[in-house]
Amino acid sequence: MVIIYNMKVSIIGAGNVGSSAALLLAEKDICDQIVLVDIVESVRGKAMDINQSSTALGFNTKVIGSTDYEMIKDSDVIVNTAGFPRLKGSGSRDELLEKNMEIAKTVCSNIRKYSPKSIVINVANPVDVLTYAFYKLLGNEPSKVFGMGGLLDCSRAAVLISKETGVSVKDINVIILGTHGDTMVFSKEHTKVDNKQLKDSITDGKVHEIIKKTKFGGSELVSLMGQSGYVAPGACIARQVEAIINDTKEIFCIPALVDGHYGYRGFYIGVPVVLGKNGIEKIVELPLPEDEKKALSEAAKHVKESVSAVEKLK
Numbered sequence: 094m095v096i097i098y099n100m101k102v103s104i105i106g107a108g109n110v111g112s113s114a115a116l117l118l119a120e121k122d123i124c125d126q127i128v129l130v131d132i133v134e135s136v137r138g139k140a141m142d143i144n145q146s147s148t149a150l151g152f153n154t155k156v157i158g159s160t161d162y163e164m165i166k167d168s169d170v171i172v173n174t175a176g177f178p179r180l181k182g183s184g185s186r187d188e189l190l191e192k193n194m195e196i197a198k199t200v201c202s203n204i205r206k207y208s209p210k211s212i213v214i215n216v217a218n219p220v221d222v223l224t225y226a227f228y229k230l231l232g233n234e235p236s237k238v239f240g241m242g243g244l245l246d247c248s249r250a251a252v253l254i255s256k257e258t259g260v261s262v263k264d265i266n267v268i269i270l271g272t273h274g275d276t277m278v279f280s281k282e283h284t285k286v287d288n289k290q291l292k293d294s295i296t297d298g299k300v301h302e303i304i305k306k307t308k309f310g311g312s313e314l315v316s317l318m319g320q321s322g323y324v325a326p327g328a329c330i331a332r333q334v335e336a337i338i339n340d341t342k343e344i345f346c347i348p349a350l351v352d353g354h355y356g357y358r359g360f361y362i363g364v365p366v367v368l369g370k371n372g373i374e375k376i377v378e379l380p381l382p383e384d385e386k387k388a389l390s391e392a393a394k395h396v397k398e399s400v401s402a403v404e405k406l407k
């Protein structure tokens with residue numbers, strides 16, 4: 094694989110998720126520059142700290158920290174992690190919408206000003222509906238505006254399946270559609286373990302348990318750590334950016350704008366997509382059994398309701 098080194102990636106928000114993503118992406122050594130932007134001055138220190146790990150980790154990517162949005166100018170990819178996270182005692186991801194919508198407005202106006210052609214990945218929650226807001230506020234093609242959410246759920250489920258079966262996570266391919274939240278749709282039909290169907294590897298009871306644990310994986314972390322996870326989200330962001338930079342055409346489950354896909358149109362929801370140098374190269378339509386179709390319709394109903402809330406907040 095030829096590595097293109099002239100890539101510039103900007104990450105807005107240098108909190109837990111943003112700075113983890115910057116480190117894990119820098120470690121891949123596939124871009125020239127990573128710009129971290131935040132409203133707090135400590136962003137410079139965070140970038141400096143990551144740079145100082147480059148000798149031990151062996152990467153040449155330069156990480157720049159700034160409070161000046163102009164630094165994102167002409168980025169190839171921009172990742173938004175600026176947003177309030179869930180904390181212990183706080184409510185669901187959906188309750189973050191109003192506050193994170195205000196941040197999204199600032200972020201999008203700066204992207205439009207300095208780097209309108211970038212591929213934009215939104216991570217801030219509630220990710221499905223907020224990514225729709227990004228699409229509307231940026232006015233860019235939907236193939237260039239998408240989210241990160243399902244990949245994290247797939248990664249969480251793969252860890253649980255691996256623990257149960259002893260199969261390496263590298264040989265487990267999980268498919269999760271729907272929302273990054275309570276209405277996620279775990280596809281038993283399309284999840285493969287060592288190229289075999291999930292039901293041929295573990296009992297129905299265990300599958301049910303894994304689905305439940307995956308659904309509440311994020312809340313479990315919040316109750317254990319007092320805040321939401323950031324290493325795994327950072328790693329998933331780095332994987333998505335890598336797929337774009339190296340044009341890998343891998344399939345990831347992510348929030349994307351559906352336009353007739355799976356029978357839905359006009360909102361963002363988690364679906365499998367092919368990621369490459371142009372962003373979303375294609376949405377993959379898998380034939381779903383009746384129970385998964387029904388679960389997806391519940392997820393779609395949930396997102397559609399939140400989309401009307403976004404229209405009001407705009």
Ligand code: NAD
Pocket residue numbers: 105106107108109110111130131132133174175176177178179189193196199200215216217218220241242243245273321322323326
């Ligand atoms: P955090 O509080 O650690 O970091 C957020 C950062 O955003 C802070 O440093 C803050 O100063 C910065 N910020 C706020 N307003 C800004 C602005 N206008 N411009 C630039 N920076 C700004 O939170 P976190 O744990 O890093 O989580 C960030 C977001 O990601 C949250 O909304 C969280 O719910 C979400 N998240 C999503 C996933 C997912 O799978 N999609 C996973 C984990 C977290």
